[in-house]
Amino acid sequence: MDLTYRPRRLRRTPALRSMVREHSLTAADFIYPLFVHEGADVEPIGAMPGTNRWSLDRLMGEVQRAWGLGIRCVVLFPKVAEGLKTEDGAECFSEHGLIPRAITQLKHELPEMTVMTDVALDPYSCDGHDGIVSAEGVVLNDETIEQLCRQAVVQARAGADLIGPSDMMDGRVGAIREALDDEGFEHVGIISYTAKYSSAYYGPFREALDSAPRVAGGKPIPKDKSTYQMDPANAREAITEAQLDEQEGADILMVKPGLAYLDIIHRLSEESELPIAAYNVSGEYSMVKAAAERGWLDERAVVLETLLSFKRAGADLILTYHACDAAAWLRQG
Ligand SMILES: NCC(=O)CCC(=O)O
Numbered sequence: 001m002d003l004t005y006r007p008r009r010l011r012r013t014p015a016l017r018s019m020v021r022e023h024s025l026t027a028a029d030f031i032y033p034l035f036v037h038e039g040a041d042v043e044p045i046g047a048m049p050g051t052n053r054w055s056l057d058r059l060m061g062e063v064q065r066a067w068g069l070g071i072r073c074v075v076l077f078p079k080v081a082e083g084l085k086t087e088d089g090a091e092c093f094s095e096h097g098l099i100p101r102a103i104t105q106l107k108h109e110l111p112e113m114t115v116m117t118d119v120a121l122d123p124y125s126c127d128g129h130d131g132i133v134s135a136e137g138v139v140l141n142d143e144t145i146e147q148l149c150r151q152a153v154v155q156a157r158a159g160a161d162l163i164g165p166s167d168m169m170d171g172r173v174g175a176i177r178e179a180l181d182d183e184g185f186e187h188v189g190i191i192s193y194t195a196k197y198s199s200a201y202y203g204p205f206r207e208a209l210d211s212a213p214r215v216a217g218g219k220p221i222p223k224d225k226s227t228y229q230m231d232p233a234n235a236r237e238a239i240t241e242a243q244l245d246e247q248e249g250a251d252i253l254m255v256k257p258g259l260a261y262l263d264i265i266h267r268l269s270e271e272s273e274l275p276i277a278a279y280n281v282s283g284e285y286s287m288v289k290a291a292a293e294r295g296w297l298d299e300r301a302v303v304l305e306t307l308l309s310f311k312r313a314g315a316d317l318i319l320t321y322h323a324c325d326a327a328a329w330l331r332q333g
Pocket residue numbers: 118166201202203204205206280281282283
């Protein structure tokens with residue numbers, strides 16, 4: 001054939017392929033989510049094979065392992081004792097709570113590790129919602145934000161580097177920025193869950209924290225989070241969310257979930273000059289694990305291909321439960 005262009009020329013050898021490779025993964029791209037709980041045990045999480053709830057005394061071993069693999073940021077999620085859950089989620093700003101204690105210990109033992117936190121009421125709420133639920137069953141925006149600001153300040157005081165509001169209340173990024181600045185934490189950043197969709201992919205995570213919406217008292221409780229998290233049908237709305245978060249002072253914008261929302265990651269990376277993070281959520285993780293356990297997928301190849309797809313879509317950072325495995329595989333080359 002008389003072809004001028006033969007794209008296969010640049011695919012012919014490993015060296016040529018490495019020269020024209022457009023995207024790559026490194027361990028510093030990853031943010032590693034860790035679950036913590038009270039007590040002395042390390043509890044495997046059934047719906048997320050390979051992950052655990054860590055006791056505070058065992059947490060550091062895992063954080064040190066991640067650091068050794070080149071991971072430079074962890075995000076902490078608490079499994080809060082049932083007895084501490086209330087309608088207003090006030091445990092979220094207890095100075096002696098699980099998360100402030102975990103941050104303090106972590107920053108004492110490994111100050112170089114970046115610590116990101118989650119800001120929302122769901123782990124602390126007996127209703128399992130990210131905000132306060134009114135007697136009429138409405139998730140209240142402005143009242144919730146007061147709690148979130150207190151939560152963020154307590155986390156910053158304990159030593160958090162990046163505050164991650166995951167609640168999707170309107171105006172919370174600006175309010176948290178102001179609360180942090182008022183307390184002298186102008187150096188603490190905000191990684192906003194900017195486009196967080198009301199997704200079925202969070203199922204395994206809610207088992208991990210036992211934080212699914214539920215009926216506790218007599219009042220009506222919304223069965224899902226669709227009055228505050230985004231509708232999976234919407235893309236343009238994510239741009240509005242991004243513009244608002246940027247105006248309000250977010251430092252990093254996040255899209256969540258990741259894999260079913262690569263178009264959103266791409267759009268935000270085109271719209272904004274801020275770093276973009278993708279959350280490779282629990283359901284995405286567990287699907288791969290389940291298929292790999294059955295021998296239906298090559299776990300290593302699928303995980304690295306998936307993580308690379310987030311970079312290709314435009315993400316700078318990836319929150320992923322695969323972080324340590326992926327970092328180790330990248331090291332092996
Ligand atoms: N706010 C944190 C999450 O909701 C994580 C969800 C997941 O990994 O499924």
